[in-house]
Amino acid sequence: MTFEPTLDFARQLDAQDPLRDFRNRFYIPPAPHGGDSIYLCGNSLGLQPRTARAAAEQEFTAWEQMAVEGHFNGDSPWMHYHETLADATARVVGARPLEVVVMNTLTVNLHLLLISFYRPTATRYKVLMEGGAFPSDQYALESQVKLHGFSPDEAIVELQPREGEYTLRTEDIEAKIRELGDSLATVIMGGINYYTGQVYDMAAITRAGHAVGATVGFDLAHAAGNIPLHLHDWDVDYACWCTYKYLNSGPGGTSGVFVHERFAYQPDLLRLAGWWGHDASERFKMRKGFRPMAGAAGWQLSNGQILPMAVHRAALDIVEAAGGMEALRRKSELLTGYLEFLIQRLELPASVLEIITPADPAARGCQLSLLVHQNGRRVFDELSEAGVVADWREPNVIRLAPVPLYNSFQDVYRAAELLTKAFLVKADDLKN
Numbered sequence: 050m051t052f053e054p055t056l057d058f059a060r061q062l063d064a065q066d067p068l069r070d071f072r073n074r075f076y077i078p079p080a081p082h083g084g085d086s087i088y089l090c091g092n093s094l095g096l097q098p099r100t101a102r103a104a105a106e107q108e109f110t111a112w113e114q115m116a117v118e119g120h121f122n123g124d125s126p127w128m129h130y131h132e133t134l135a136d137a138t139a140r141v142v143g144a145r146p147l148e149v150v151v152m153n154t155l156t157v158n159l160h161l162l163l164i165s166f167y168r169p170t171a172t173r174y175k176v177l178m179e180g181g182a183f184p185s186d187q188y189a190l191e192s193q194v195k196l197h198g199f200s201p202d203e204a205i206v207e208l209q210p211r212e213g214e215y216t217l218r219t220e221d222i223e224a225k226i227r228e229l230g231d232s233l234a235t236v237i238m239g240g241i242n243y244y245t246g247q248v249y250d251m252a253a254i255t256r257a258g259h260a261v262g263a264t265v266g267f268d269l270a271h272a273a274g275n276i277p278l279h280l281h282d283w284d285v286d287y288a289c290w291c292t293y294k295y296l297n298s299g300p301g302g303t304s305g306v307f308v309h310e311r312f313a314y315q316p317d318l319l320r321l322a323g324w325w326g327h328d329a330s331e332r333f334k335m336r337k338g339f340r341p342m343a344g345a346a347g348w349q350l351s352n353g354q355i356l357p358m359a360v361h362r363a364a365l366d367i368v369e370a371a372g373g374m375e376a377l378r379r380k381s382e383l384l385t386g387y388l389e390f391l392i393q394r395l396e397l398p399a400s401v402l403e404i405i406t407p408a409d410p411a412a413r414g415c416q417l418s419l420l421v422h423q424n425g426r427r428v429f430d431e432l433s434e435a436g437v438v439a440d441w442r443e444p445n446v447i448r449l450a451p452v453p454l455y456n457s458f459q460d461v462y463r464a465a466e467l468l469t470k471a472f473l474v475k476a477d478d479l480k481n
């Protein structure tokens with residue numbers, strides 16, 4: 050599509066957008082000086098679905114009216130609540146329902162999965178991850194290697210971009226995996242890097258990892274609900290994600306877990322166990338001896354967090370109603386492409402502004418990360434003051450994430466206009 054840098058054109062794109070009405074299913078927070086904000090921060094916390102409160106309310110009512118009986122009675126008995134999320138969750142990440150479960154929170158799940166899929170030996174103990182991974186993932190891995198008696202400096206290998214580049218090349222990731230060979234125990238990377246917005250080639254990385262006998266897992270915090278995923282077909286071993294970013298399921302919301310089907314019927318696969326992972330038909334017999342359920346459900350520990358799961362279910366319903374990830378992705382590519390086009394039209398020199406997110410749509414999701422070399426924080430503050438909710442990452446990156454479910458092409462147009470204004474003012478400042 051040939052874009053045009055006019056408000057009329059943005060309006061036209063909105064008029065043609067089959068998902069334009071989905072915006073009305075969310076609460077858009079107000080801007081500081083009135084009107085709706087331009088919310089480009091769904092990479093940090095997705096907006097509240099208008100159906101979320103009623104979904105939670107329903108469970109409050111069930112609790113009020115049935116109390117303990119709610120586990121077994123009512124529209125959606127709590128004992129089986131997590132099962133009601135499996136189909137929609139599986140569609141979001143390209144899995145079979147058996148391969149997914151919703152439970153806990155993200156970092157907790159990362160640890161639970163590493164207990165099973167990072168099983169180091171004296172010679173095969175290394176972990177490969179992207180340099181500058183999200184801090185929680187770094188800390189999780191540090192503590193996991195220590196748990197097994199290794200030193201993080203020795204056991205954790207971090208991938209770095211080539212000199213003068215900001216993102217990783219797949220061939221370099223594959224080469225590092227080959228180089229580590231049979232010292233490599235597991236690869237654990239983001240599906241999308243939170244800082245640069247780069248999508249990693251999960252199929253290629255999984256193939257390379259398996260070729261040297263390592264397990265391969267992904268933290269999909271920035272990928273789930275953002276891009277279509279095919280975890281089963283890509284043969285990924287394990288993955289987890291949060292639901293409060295692109296899946297709009299509320300602050301501190303629950304998390305999803307994927308364990309490939311080939312591990313579904315391996316009860317002896319080591320895991321940290323709890324009663325909710327135990328064979329459901331025997332769970333209440335309170336017998337000794339853990340017998341896990343088949344599939345990802347066998348990694349559950351505790352009885353389900355009904356209130357966060359109720360909100361998550363309401364949010365997943367919206368993804369389904371929109372036609373699923375492929376439909377969201379079609380709009381997302383246009384929306385982010387339009388933002389990129391408008392920013393490029395600023396024609397700022399690379400010494401002032403660079404987009405460090407890959408230009409290839411296949412190598413990015415909806416987020417663009419702007420590396421602002423001069424006055425970044427002031428540009429960001431000015432955007433905030435004007436009602437653009439973006440996010441700032443030290444030392445000098447502004448992340449803008451137009452989300453296809455609730456952002457419009459006019460949002461993107463107005464955000465770019467305000468960005469232009471902020472930069473022009475800054476350029477004048479520099480002259481004075």
Ligand SMILES: *Cc1c(COP(=O)(O)O)cnc(C)c1O
Binds near residue numbers: 154291
């Ligand atoms: C958002 C995010 C987290 C947050 O972890 P929580 O356990 O949900 O607090 C962790 N890792 C990555 C890659 C993230 O993007």
